[in-house]
Amino acid sequence: MNPSRIALLVAGLLAGTAAAADIKIGIAEALTGGAAQYGVAIRNGFQLAADEINAKGGVNGNKVVLVIEDEQGKKEEGITVFKKLIFQDKVLMIFGPTLSNSMFAAGPVANAAKTVAFGTSNTANGITDIGPYIFRNSVMESDVLPVTVASAVKHYGIKKVAVMYGNDDAFTKSGYDVFKKVLEDQKIPVTTTETYVKGDVDFKAQLTKIKAGSPDAIVCSCLAEEAANIIVQARGLGLKAPFIGGNGFNSPKMFEVSKLAGEGTFVGSPWANTNPTPVNQHFVAAYKQKYSSDPNQFSAQGYDALYIAADALKSVKLSGNIEADRQALRDALPKVSINGATGPFKFRAAAGKDGKPAGFDADQKPFIYIIQGGKFTLFSGK
């Protein structure tokens, strides 16, 4: 074979790879285990977004390929999966893991490897303090809860509340810490603070105690599964005070146990099913068509997250050198500003601890809901 033909061949190969390069993106979510109800919704959001992006010709002509791994909602699995995605699959960036707990464990691995780890469902405080390669589009509880509590207090004329939370989970515990601070800031006395652990199904002992203090409302940092049972058992005990929920209440599961027990509950959410913007209405309809089930906040955030990454990638010229490309994507991400299913989105640099470099949090306004007639209804102020 003569040299010119070899050169031609090489050129052809290069051109071929350049034209059809795949953008490999790692998805590490809990697809089995207790957190799978969130992880599966998130993955669905990603797949929907990837299909849409690829159907429109990908990003700058490059196809988005999702490498999906199950981190089972466990810290150890989170680390293993992150290592596999970064060093073996050589993905450009990783979305996930599902739980804040796992991000605290796996995030440092990605940060050390100078690879972006982008959480779509990690709302605990301190996540982005892990390092400059940690991003999230999940709105922190500390941005949502003050608004939720203030709205409920105004609506009901609340004087004192009882608090209930799960104390063995980073998400519900961190939600509790925020609630505690908000209640102190807004000077609302707490009659009693009760806890439970994951897997508990009987909350009557705690609720009986709460009832004895006759609070005007019950502040609850719980996941939807437990929240639904807590509310039903509270009503069974004759406890009629309304609930004020954290992010965990944002699920249609609230109505599965009992359609009407949750009436009057206040919840804050980064996403509103009924938000009439065209992007959101398109997302809701497309999700329903693809999965024949309703999307939730977690799928919406997954969906938006991929569009955020795609937007950043538009301005990145991929060199084929994985380290350089990862760094270029990292540097492009903070500038992204899109209009997604969850509304207008941009990043905000995290303050960081002790002056160490930190990552980026979401800068978004929450929606406040009140549960009425067995549905989340946008709360309009009074």
Next chain:
Amino acid sequence: MLEQQLVNALTLGSVYALFALGFTLVFGVLAVINLSHGAVFMVGSYAAALVVTRFEAPLWVGLLAAMAISGLIGLAIDVVILKRLRARKAPHLIPMIATIGVTIVITSAAQGLFGVEVQRFPEEMLPAGDFTVGDVHVRALELGIIAVSFLLMAVLFFALRRTQLGRALRAIAESPKAASLLGINVEGLFHLTSFTAAALGGVAGALISLNFNAITPFMGQPMLHKGIAVIILGGMGDIRGALIGGLFLGFAEVMSKAYISSQMGDAVAFGLLFLVLLVRPSGLFGRVLERKA
């Protein structure tokens, strides 16, 4: 508040006792700590929920289905696994470890079949109605659970003490070899015991998931931990022990949540368990197993 907490404790205690009944029965007769009891319990919940929701069957049919399906799984575990281990005279720990494997298989299968999301009975299928006496609220379902626990315990107790079958089972519990020399069909009774114990576990699962209405593939695990505590406390293999142990654990848990701190519920309950075992190492009703040493 105290009256309500007593009622809460009685319901929770009955739930534990109901779960522990089958668990302790298997240990009493087969001398196997069957760690798949939690998984079988979970299968019972799904069986009842499926029959009730898919085929729109009445609730009692759901309970029967839970008993039948769980019972058959228990029987299968005995025939496929435990029987072979017995035939090879495997030491005590082996069947216990094997049942951990069974748990993993059943739990994963349930995950694959039903998904990990919490399944629930439709609200309108649940027996409605609650009773209010003064400040105390009790739901009809909770009364049902208390009644069924006590009823099943009474039936089992009667069967073991007063019937020929019970005598045979007690003979086996004493010594399978001697029982077989006396002409008792030991293998057959092992199968029957495995079936019955699993059926009891299944109906416990169905009743408990009716009460708390949250069915997941993982619901058996926390229950199993409590169940182990209950049968150790009550005395391994003792039917009365399962009831008393269950009630004890329920009361200890609820009372410590109510009067000490909800953070301390399990700590206090298991601390008390430890104290009881210091005084009575073989549990409340257990006999000292000196011959086996």
